[in-house]
Amino acid sequence: MKKFLLFNTSILNGHLLNNVKLTTNPVQKDIENNPLFSEEYYSEPARKWEVRYDNGYPNVIYDPKYGKFRCYYTVFTYDEDSSKTPLNMRTKKLYSPSESRVTSLCYAESEDGVNWYKPNLGLVKFEGNTRNNIIMQYAHGTGVFLDEEEIDSRKRYKLVTKVFYSKRNHYMAVSFSEDGIHFEKLREWPKYNPRGDTHNFPFRDKKTQKFKLITRIWKDGVRIAAISESDDFINWSEPKEILRGDGFQDQVYSMPVFLYDNIYIGLASIYHEGDRSAKNFDLVDVELKYSTSLEHWDRVGERGEYFIPRGVGNYPDGEFDCGCIYASSPIEIDNKMFFYYMGSNGPHTGYRETYFARSWIEKDKFAYYETKDKSKVGLLYTKPFTLYGDELLILMEQEGSENPKISLCREDNTPYSGYESENCILTETGTPYKKINFKDKKIKDLKGNSIVISIEFSNAKIYAIAGDLESNKKDCES
Incomplete structure (x- = not known):
């Protein structure tokens, strides 16, 4: 399993970020x-x-x-x-x-x-x-x-x-x-x-x-x-x-x-x-x-x-x-x-x-993404990863009751069927990281596919993602 600290700019698609800022912790x-x-x-x-x-x-x-x-x-x-x-x-x-x-x-x-x-x-x-x-x-x-x-x-x-x-x-x-x-x-x-x-x-x-x-x-x-x-x-x-x-x-x-x-x-x-x-x-x-x-x-x-x-x-x-x-x-x-x-x-x-x-x-909590305008949602898009297993995690702190909405997308940023944000469920792991799951779908079913992770959030701090992921860019890996 590999982890990716989000302060590393090579992980994210800067063109698609919206209403977010990186803050030193x-x-x-x-x-x-x-x-x-x-x-x-x-x-x-x-x-x-x-x-x-x-x-x-x-x-x-x-x-x-x-x-x-x-x-x-x-x-x-x-x-x-x-x-x-x-x-x-x-x-x-x-x-x-x-x-x-x-x-x-x-x-x-x-x-x-x-x-x-x-x-x-x-x-x-x-x-x-x-x-x-x-x-x-x-x-x-x-x-x-x-x-x-x-x-x-x-x-x-x-x-x-x-x-x-x-x-x-x-x-x-x-x-x-x-x-x-x-x-x-x-x-x-x-x-x-x-x-x-x-x-x-x-x-x-x-x-x-x-x-x-x-x-x-x-x-x-x-x-x-x-x-x-x-x-x-x-x-x-x-x-x-x-x-x-x-x-x-x-x-x-x-x-x-x-x-x-x-x-x-x-x-x-x-x-x-x-x-x-x-x-x-x-x-x-x-x-x-x-x-x-x-x-x-x-x-x-x-x-x-x-x-x-x-x-x-x-x-x-x-x-x-x-x-x-x-x-x-x-x-x-x-x-x-x-x-x-x-x-x-x-x-x-x-x-x-x-x-x-x-x-x-x-x-792992060196820095986090948060929303600039607290009254609006923020949006993060990663660059493409290749999935090789069934583990996918997020390191975050939620300040409200609503969890981030996470989608797994194709390289054109459209969600895979069944992996839309409304089907996402976050579960505790006994560690600071939470496990990303989807209703009626398994992460490993996308094994070998290129995925983009979309994270829509408010009232949260997003630090890192981790899992059975292989970045398309070597300098992304942490």
Whole structure:
């Protein structure tokens, strides 16, 4: 059985859509437990190496070998201004970063994904001792992932980072680890040195079995997402542009990517500048993107719809995540997709305190179609599918008592006899999906035929269809 998430435009016949719009389904934040942890420079006892998380760039992994959730995050372990400006003084002056700042990679872990612990790793000396959770220093925007397909156990964990000593001395590097704690000596990229001042996000592309890296370059004065690839995780191609935002106002600051069945989904942190009078100036929102190839990306939903909404308020009294948000790729737990993120309470270039938090959506519910005019019905038509079995399902939420009217049509969009909407019956399946049935007709009787699915609805959210379907376009499949 295959599923088809309707935010993928290649599934639908855009010419026949009527009175519908695609809407991003925002995450549900874990209000009960958030924030999960935060900077502790001014805590008691103080963690003097956690002076400013800044963006944090979290990499959250569940490792079944150790039975632990793991978070690898970027920290400024030295920042003169933040260390000399107590929290109660930060509204009285402007933040002034210096070139002496040092970024490092830190580590936290959890057994349940809620209660997190920062272990003393004993790896890096800081102010005379190694009682800290630092994995390595001078590492900016580090990306870490668990490569479950790696046959060499010494390379289970893979890491890409921008080693940054100064503006004149910096380079891209990789490393490997068996246990996710003890990484080998960093290996400098043999060729190319992109700006990389972002979340350098590596992953194994299951479609091609190549390693991919989402990093960042600059063009025309704006930040742009770029991709590099490698066969061995050591030798990387020159990063090339894959996504830019909209002028100064919507720049792609970073974008963790994950393959969700057969669709790439990007968690683009969108940075806003270009208008100092705008309410979102110098703030960062997470927007949902998708691609079928990694080469071209589209927005899910309309501009200004955000997947992880910022909290309410402003620095310093607003909610902990009212300023900037940077997400990790998700972890699936009990039919939910959990998105961990770093959220800060202030503007990007100002003072802000940053917190680690989590949120979720129900599986497959990234975005939905709804009606524009609530007093009228909406109409969706898919592109043709070939039916090869008797299973046909729809993922939806009905806000009223009337179910959508579904027809199975020929390629000329006329219904097959007996498969008209008035004969459609939806039944529960014990899952979020509902089964599509027809009076006196069986789905399998159309086996081998090309079908177009017509959905007429009101007061409903339509997320996806699934079943024994083969799309006529390979890039439709999820």
